[in-house]
Amino acid sequence: MPRRVAIIATGQTKHAARRLDVNIAELITEAVTRALQDADLTMRDIDAVLLGNMEPFEGFLFPELWAVEGWGGYMKPSVKFNTGGTVGTTTAIAAYYYVASGIYDTVMAIGFQKQSEGHTQTAITTVGDPIWERSVMAGAIGNFAVMATTYMHESGVTEEQAAKVAVKARRNACLNEYAHLQMPDITVEDVLKSEMLAYPVKRLDMCPQSDGAVAVIFAEESKAQRLAPRPAWIKAVATAHEQQYMGDSPKRLAEMRSLIAASRRAYQAAGITNPRRELDVAEIYEVASFAELAMYENLGFCERGEGGKLIDAGVTELTGELPVNPSGGVLSTNPIGATALIRVAEAALQIMGKAGRRQVEGARTALATGYGGNAWTDILILSREKP
Template sequence: MPKHNVAVVGIGQTKFRSKRRDVNIPEMIYEAVKMALDDAQMEPKDVDAILIGNMDHFEGINFSEMWCGIDAAPGYLKPVVKIATGGTTGSSLGICGYYNVASGIYKNILVVGWEKLNEGGATTGIITAFDPVWERPSLAGALGPLALMANIYAARYGITSEQAAKVTVKNRSNAANNPFAHIQMPDITLEDVMNSQMISYPLRLHDCCPQSEGACAVIYANEEETKKITDNPAWFKGVSTAHYYTFGCDDLMFDLPTAAIASKKIYKKLGIKDPVKDLDVAEIYEPTSWSELSWTESLGFCGKGEGGKLLDEGITQMTGELPVNPSGGVLSTNPIGATALVRFAEAAIQVMGRGGKRQIPDVETAMGMGFGGSLWTELAILGKDPKPLR
């Protein structure tokens, strides 16, 4: 248990779309910030500090927090700090926010993740995340390596394209219940996915996440402040991070070893023995349909090679024992710097019981996941109280 317990007390998200030409960067971010402040019934002056992040090279803006922390969030004459770790940016912000309050330094904090991907080049930006000598000349953004991971995974466990396609069908059907989700294809069928264009074998267009524009803002508070704000917060039970080698090929990381490391750590800390029984819902960061199957294995939801079976048995469906991505997940919405924060926010929404049509009944405990960097995993488990399960 940390020195101070930390709760989510306010949430705001923009409606995610591929292009938001009607607004500039700070205007877009402000939409989410305003919604979160209203949600927590806070005035801008009530905010102690601001954490805000995106990836510099995606929009080509250096020190974006010095601009957006002031113009889009109430950061004037307050602390404004930027955290940026690639795909995990949102979860790294979410976890840094937790430590800002858990340490007792701040009573509350506004955490904001954003991206306006259509204004720059994500694939080009992602390539420059890799080593200029050894990796950049042949790298093809994130999808090339993700295709290789899917290919190895499929070959090792005999996973079929149909099984992967079912993930897309599940998540995009779920997205239809989420008013903020970007891709709205409520009637998508298995055939639609299977017949979509081959982007990078074995990944077809509908096996891949989109690029989205939007922002997510979440307000955290300590116990005393939380009491003043809401009687229905979502409490952090714990957070966990695992990083890995600098070079993505130093180990065969197709099954995301860091997801196993980070999840074992947090399950042990919280006394979680069987995540499928102990967790009520999970929002995971699946950049491709294949990765959801593989990540669910590494997170211990099922055995190795059983991700397809887990889905086929309906366990990860809305009505299953452990629904995965009721929001529609990353396959439906991917504003990179906000994506992992959306996972934490959606987990909190489920705990608060405010998910509307995407709400899973009686959620006590929910997990959010971030994925990024050179195959890093970050996790947060939220619940109706801040205590470990056992």
């Protein structure tokens, strides 16, 4: 039987388009120091360090090699993960396994990316299949645009409804001191009038690219109870991988098979039958406004084709029945190697009651997702109650 595991502390940097005041090591140190302070621990208390980073978004390989002073890996067991958009949740799930296995008691998961160092679309191009993708269509935007038009056709969502997601994200971000894009006055009109990148995706429908790091500390039951007044227990984790070639699942956003598979596994493990009612908050990996609406449907927050109506009804606003991304989400902050782990950190902050002005009152059960490659999904369910 796996041991019980909880998140006991988190730390984040101030995320920004360009953190030119620090190098990669110094950026990571900022997050790690805050996480250690959050639990009143020192680096000596950490048994192993797991790192998440997406190569080659800094433009060179193994950026963590030159940052070991910053992430505290000196003489510690350590593994680095690189699984695309999911890397942060992969790292979190690995940290869970490390502790649940009984081999390590206290493990730190770190995600970082200093995207201003490299060239994002070039880096994404290196990931594409040389024949099927690179030669025809590579990079994140075109990919999402094609998926978004199919989804609009299937579900009837509109550009206005997607724009509402973009507005919600940037306004929520104003309540998050770490968020990158904070836009208190943004309107639906602003989103619709922003530069068209590839129909129907406009500039304000897309996530930014950010410099940032996050650190999350996982601990076994007795340590968690001793070190955290209100630990965020890991109730369930699940991952699912889709075929990569977009042509193999042409309705990719409308029917997110990996998201459906992973979320249903996690719901079952956590004993959740009605996610909209039983979850109190969700931090999901919505790289584009349209994706969030599709994720509502595929996560079972509403019926198929009802994603647009959910945002219209305000269900997922901070004050709604099921707030989604009170942090401002990926649409506000996206240091890729850290992004999915930020979802986990934010979900944990909600459970721990430490989310400040973005706190969802009385949050007891939280969902965090990671989404990457083209359609891989990671899910974590955190809870105030022990599993």
